[in-house]
Structures are given as structure tokens and as C-alpha cells.
Amino acid sequence: MSFTPDEASLTTSSLHSNPFAVLGITVRNDRRTIVEQAEQQSLLHDADECQRARSMLTNPKNRVAAEMAWLPGVSPDRANRLLDNLLVNTMSVRRERNLPSLAHCNLMAAAFDAVSCEYAADYLAEFILEFATQVDECDLEQITEQINDDRVWSGFASVMSGELIETEFYERKRIYNGVIKDALNRLPSETLLETLAITVRYATAEGHVAAPELINELLDAYDIEIQSVLDKEDANIQRVISTIREQIPDGEESVLPLLNALEKLTKNWDRFTRPIQLGSKARGIDHEKSVQLAWSLRNLSLELYNQHDMLNAATRLTEIEREVFSELPQFIEKVKEDEAALAEFHIERVEEQKKNDEWNESITFSAVVGRVFKDKLSISPSGIDWDGRHYSLEDINALRWGAVRNSVNGVPTGTTYTIGFTNSLSSAYGLNNSGGAVITLKDEKVFNGFQNALWRAVGIRLIINMLKNLDDGEKITIGSFIIDDAGVTLLKHKFFGSTERVRVGWFDVVVSSSNGEFIISSKHDKKTYSSASYINDWNTHIIEMIIRGAFKKGVRNLSDYLKD
Structure with a gap:
């Protein structure tokens, strides 16, 4: 049978340990009834506990702590029913209506004792938020009035010091914080982190509104407690960052796999810090440790692109930054700028690659030359291949080509096409044919195809080089x-x-x-x-x-x- 929170029950609770419950009296009983009931209960229960309860309830100043921890403003009959129901159907306190705020808070605080590892994260998050909201609604003047109304019935002097009520209320909030932390600590670690994250999400509307004070106090305590964990995670992340920098000389392909490890570690960081980041964002501040880590990653992404032209790695790292540190407003603005710039660089690179592909295609040509003794003539970005030799395009520094129409006795006998290229032309433009080739062709299509590709591959560069030489004073x-x-x-x-x-x-x-x-x-x-x-x-x-x-x-x- 599956567990549902509505089935939760307790054998006792913090309210059942209150002096009023220990002695079995109400807030309206007078001093004589308290003393008599203490003596009677001492015969049945722990005598020391009964005496401590009597001492607290008969001292007007000490009595305030018990009253603040009880159900002020609730009639004795309803108080008894609420205590009985708390043991039978613990989580029903969430559905109670028309209760004074402090009384409702004390009931809900007691109900946290029933939280176990079987509770779902979203259920607990809603419960914590309801509790924290109820605490924020407590009004110290109303609480003072409720306590003094009960004291009229019991004959004790009214509470005149607002400072006393305020001090006891802060103590109550410390206890409230403690019962939430105790409940969370009974959960599996994954459920704990998920509960805390959902609670802060709900409480801050994803970081856009202020959370109840109790939740902020809970986050501050959580932030302190996980410092050692964050220090360890940060050290692991910094080691991977160092390894990535060491791998940069080996090229982008050696860096990309390390980004997977970096992503895993930063997402683990996010598991621990997302509640703090959200809470800080709602308070208009940044989580300092997350900011420091975020800038470490951004500096790495800028280094990968600006210094090493690793666009894919920089883009991937920027995506990780956006996902993990989305709750750091100022930082995320920089990340958006980076993403826009990298996207533009990507478009430029795609266009550049497209132009390179088109250029490579335009200088690629291949044909078989010769009817009997066939040879392959080809040109591509890798160079020219002809007559069993390979020529690099970068080395070619001179071209010549043309066609001669042949005839015998005035009768056309065909056209001879000549294409020459060399990489051994001296500064005085003398020729050494050992560094090039002169090709004679009969096929016009082959000539045009090879000559056009050769011109695109080499001609423009030769124009630029010749102009530079002339500008330098060369003849x-x-x-x-x-x-x-x-x-x-x-x-x-x-x-x-x-x-x-x-x-x-x-x-x-x-x-x-x-x-x-x-x-x-x-x-x-x-x-x-x-x-x-x-x-x-x-x-x-x-x-x-x-x-x-x-x-x-x-x-x-x-x-x-x-x-x-």
C-alpha cells in the first residue's frame, strides 16, 4: 500500500510537551488550579517535569514562553480537539481555518515531526511555504492581545512589555527553523535538495519576489552548512579547467570531451546552489561563490575563442554557463552578449566555409588526356597532378596559356592549346622548367576547364603579389x-x-x-x-x-x- 501524507500520525509532539499539556490545564486556569494539577500529575508522571511546568506557568514573566509556544487565542475546547487530531491525522493542520496565526504556526511546527523519507518533494515544498507564510502573518500586537485576553480569565497580570513578546517570538522562529531543518535532514539527499529548490522557486516566483523571512533564514543556514561541499566541488571544477588549458595545444577535438566532465561538475554545483542563487536573486544580490565560479568559466570560454579560435568549444561552454548560472542577473547579461557574438561568429564561419567550399569546387577539375597514352590531369585545393608529378598551388608563381589554330594549305587541321605553370621563376623572370610544366592539349573543353580552375586557384594571388613587388620598387x-x-x-x-x-x-x-x-x-x-x-x-x-x-x-x- 502506498503512503499518503494524510495518513501520517504521531505518538506525541512538541505541543504535547508544552507545560499546559503536561499538567492537563488550559490557559484560563488560575494559579490555585495549576498548583493542584501539578501535585496530582506528579503522582502519575515525572514529578520533576511537573514541577518545572508549574514553576513556569505560575511565574508571569516565565509563563510568556509557554503561552507563545501554545495556542494563544484558541478556546480550551478547540485546543484539546486540535491536540487530539494532531496525533491521529497530523497533516490535517494544513487545512485548519480561522485559527490565530501563532497558534496555527505552532500546530504546523509540531506536524513537521511527522515528515519522513516517504514524503514527496513538491508536497513538502508547499508545506514549508505555507508554514513560512503563516509565520510572516504573525502580528506581535495581536499575539499580546490574545495572551492578555486569556490572562484575564486566569487572573495573571497582563503582559505590558512588547520587548518580552518580541524576544519570545524570535525564539519561536529559531525553533521553527530548526523543525524544518530536522525534517529536511530526515530525507534522502536528492529529495532534500529537490525540496529546497522547489520551495525557493515557489516562494520567490523564480527569483522575482521576496521570500518569506523564515525561508531566507533557512537559506542562510543552508549556505553556511554546505560551504565545505562547495569548496570541494569548486576544487574539482578548477582542476578540470586547468586540464582543459593543458589540452588546448592538442586542438579543439581534445578539449570538447573535457567539457562533458565540466558540465557534469557544474550541474552538480547547481544542485547545491540553485536554492541559494534564487533566494539571493530575489533579495537583489548574487551568490558570491557562484559568481566567482561563473566568471572562471566565462574567462575560459573567452580564452578558447579569442586566443585559440575554438568556436565550438566556446559556444558549448557558454551554453553551460547560461544553464547553470541563470539566476545571476548581471552575469547572465554578459552570457547573452557572448551567445549573440558567438552566434554571429558561427554564421560568419558558416558563410566563410560556404565560400571556401564554393571556391574549392571552382578550382577542382579533372580529365583524362591523350587518346593512346592516357594521363590524368587534375587540379584541386591540394595542388596539380600531371604526368606522375604533384605541384603545390602555393608554390606556383607564373602562368601562361594560349591557343594556336593549325592548317595545311589553308585547310584547318585543329587547334593546339597550351597551358604552362612554374614555381621556379626568378626575380628577373627567367625560366627554369624543372619547377613546373607546359601542357599541350587538343580538347577545348579540357583546356577551358583546367585553365579556368588554374586562374581561380593561382591567378588572383599572382596579381596581388605582382602589385606588391611593384609597390616595393621592383622592375x-x-x-x-x-x-x-x-x-x-x-x-x-x-x-x-x-x-x-x-x-x-x-x-x-x-x-x-x-x-x-x-x-x-x-x-x-x-x-x-x-x-x-x-x-x-x-x-x-x-x-x-x-x-x-x-x-x-x-x-x-x-x-x-x-x-x-
């Missing part, structure tokens, strides 16, 4: 012209005598293409010109794109082409 020889940043040295052709070199500024030349060559000519002297072959000279296509782009932009120096 570049391509074909029969010598390029510098501010102009070009051309050949002046003569009918008689040798040609001479003439340097011309960029505003004084024109460019054109003819018969497979790129030509630069002086605007003012048609005999002054130089050319470079697209198919035979290295980087002719590169310098042509730079010069035409610079002309279109109207810059004085070529190096200004890509500048703002």
Missing part, C-alpha cells in the same frame, strides 16, 4: 618590355641602327592585343612599342589585367589599382 621584365610601378620601358624601333629603350609613363601609352601578343605602345611615337606573347611569355595575362584595370581606374601607379 618586372615580360616579353620585350620592362614594367615598373610608374611606367614602362619600351623599344624604339629604327630602320637604321639598333633599337633603343625608352621609358614612358602610364598616361602616355596605349595597350592592345594582336596575333597572340599583348602590346604596349607610346601614344606619341608609333615606332615605340613592345610586346609579350600570351602563350610563350610568363605572366603576360597577369600584367595585362593589372594594366587594363589600372587604366580603367585612372590611377597614376599600378600599385594603386587595388588600393582604396
Whole structure:
């Protein structure tokens, strides 16, 4: 048969130990009746206890403690019924109505003696909150009035000192706190933590309203008692944080598994501290130990991203921070900022990865070349493979390509396509073919596919490098012209005598293409010109794109082409 709280019963209670109950008298009995009843009860029960009860009840000042711990404002008949019912159906005290607040509090405090490990956390949380709320409703003036009303019947002098009532009420609250703690300590640890967490959640509306004073006092006592536990948990967490920092050089994949251990430890921290965090939040303060730990984790997440570009690890750690420290308002605002920033970084990284994937796809091409002796020609982000050799894209520093239409006696016999690349071009642009290859093709589709991929993979970088070299003052020889940043040295052709070199500024030349060559000519002297072959000279296509782009932009120096 399952247990229900309504079936709970007691053999005795704290109220049954009250002097009024010990002597079997009411608050309205006079001094003579108290003395007679004490003598009679001494014959049946512990004589010393009966004498202590008589002494307390016959001394007007000492009597206040017994009155405050009894049922002030309740008629004797109802008081007897309440005491009897407390033993038979203990938790029925929760349903009692029209009781003075202090009397109801004393009944509920006695009922906590019935709490056992069989009670559910949510039931106990509601009971604790009802009790704490009832304590907050106690009015010391009303209590004084209720006690003095009873003293009129018993013939004892009225209580005139409000300080005496206040002192005894604080003692009652200390006892109330004790009965709750004793009840919680009888529970399994998981139920205890769950009960406390639910109680504070209910009492503070998730940290948004002030809790009853009794619950705050309970939390303060709990905070003190678990310091050693928190110190141990913090030490464990700090060890994992140190281990994560040690693993950073091994890469993000070595860090991510450690975050699982860190998450487990911080959630265990949260089990112990969530009630304190909620209660502190409701009081407008932060739990200091949780704040210190929270910032330790945030500093780690910032370090993972800012110093080591570990976006996934930083994001995961930020998620842990948000879940565990959600009751720290100021800290959680920072976490929200971090999450927004990391989300933006994630979007940027996804876009960057998308662009990289598109770029990788655009520079990937493969084809089989040759009808009899077949060879594979391929290009990808990893490099170029041709004729059994591999060439790294990063090492290539010069390109050339072009096509020649062939014919015999005026009859077209096809087109020959040539593509060359090298990584052994000297600063004077002399060629050493050992570092590259010149490929002859017959298939236009293969030529176009490979050339387009090669241009995307290498061409843009070569443009940027050439512009930098020019900006640094370097001169570049391509074909029969010598390029510098501010102009070009051309050949002046003569009918008689040798040609001479003439340097011309960029505003004084024109460019054109003819018969497979790129030509630069002086605007003012048609005999002054130089050319470079697209198919035979290295980087002719590169310098042509730079010069035409610079002309279109109207810059004085070529190096200004890509500048703002």
C-alpha cells in the first residue's frame, strides 16, 4: 500500500510537551488550579517535569514562553480537539481555518515531526511555504492581545512589555527553523535538495519576489552548512579547467570531451546552489561563490575563442554557463552578449566555409588526356597532378596559356592549346622548367576547364603579389618590355641602327592585343612599342589585367589599382 501524507500520525509532539499539556490545564486556569494539577500529575508522571511546568506557568514573566509556544487565542475546547487530531491525522493542520496565526504556526511546527523519507518533494515544498507564510502573518500586537485576553480569565497580570513578546517570538522562529531543518535532514539527499529548490522557486516566483523571512533564514543556514561541499566541488571544477588549458595545444577535438566532465561538475554545483542563487536573486544580490565560479568559466570560454579560435568549444561552454548560472542577473547579461557574438561568429564561419567550399569546387577539375597514352590531369585545393608529378598551388608563381589554330594549305587541321605553370621563376623572370610544366592539349573543353580552375586557384594571388613587388620598387621584365610601378620601358624601333629603350609613363601609352601578343605602345611615337606573347611569355595575362584595370581606374601607379 502506498503512503499518503494524510495518513501520517504521531505518538506525541512538541505541543504535547508544552507545560499546559503536561499538567492537563488550559490557559484560563488560575494559579490555585495549576498548583493542584501539578501535585496530582506528579503522582502519575515525572514529578520533576511537573514541577518545572508549574514553576513556569505560575511565574508571569516565565509563563510568556509557554503561552507563545501554545495556542494563544484558541478556546480550551478547540485546543484539546486540535491536540487530539494532531496525533491521529497530523497533516490535517494544513487545512485548519480561522485559527490565530501563532497558534496555527505552532500546530504546523509540531506536524513537521511527522515528515519522513516517504514524503514527496513538491508536497513538502508547499508545506514549508505555507508554514513560512503563516509565520510572516504573525502580528506581535495581536499575539499580546490574545495572551492578555486569556490572562484575564486566569487572573495573571497582563503582559505590558512588547520587548518580552518580541524576544519570545524570535525564539519561536529559531525553533521553527530548526523543525524544518530536522525534517529536511530526515530525507534522502536528492529529495532534500529537490525540496529546497522547489520551495525557493515557489516562494520567490523564480527569483522575482521576496521570500518569506523564515525561508531566507533557512537559506542562510543552508549556505553556511554546505560551504565545505562547495569548496570541494569548486576544487574539482578548477582542476578540470586547468586540464582543459593543458589540452588546448592538442586542438579543439581534445578539449570538447573535457567539457562533458565540466558540465557534469557544474550541474552538480547547481544542485547545491540553485536554492541559494534564487533566494539571493530575489533579495537583489548574487551568490558570491557562484559568481566567482561563473566568471572562471566565462574567462575560459573567452580564452578558447579569442586566443585559440575554438568556436565550438566556446559556444558549448557558454551554453553551460547560461544553464547553470541563470539566476545571476548581471552575469547572465554578459552570457547573452557572448551567445549573440558567438552566434554571429558561427554564421560568419558558416558563410566563410560556404565560400571556401564554393571556391574549392571552382578550382577542382579533372580529365583524362591523350587518346593512346592516357594521363590524368587534375587540379584541386591540394595542388596539380600531371604526368606522375604533384605541384603545390602555393608554390606556383607564373602562368601562361594560349591557343594556336593549325592548317595545311589553308585547310584547318585543329587547334593546339597550351597551358604552362612554374614555381621556379626568378626575380628577373627567367625560366627554369624543372619547377613546373607546359601542357599541350587538343580538347577545348579540357583546356577551358583546367585553365579556368588554374586562374581561380593561382591567378588572383599572382596579381596581388605582382602589385606588391611593384609597390616595393621592383622592375618586372615580360616579353620585350620592362614594367615598373610608374611606367614602362619600351623599344624604339629604327630602320637604321639598333633599337633603343625608352621609358614612358602610364598616361602616355596605349595597350592592345594582336596575333597572340599583348602590346604596349607610346601614344606619341608609333615606332615605340613592345610586346609579350600570351602563350610563350610568363605572366603576360597577369600584367595585362593589372594594366587594363589600372587604366580603367585612372590611377597614376599600378600599385594603386587595388588600393582604396
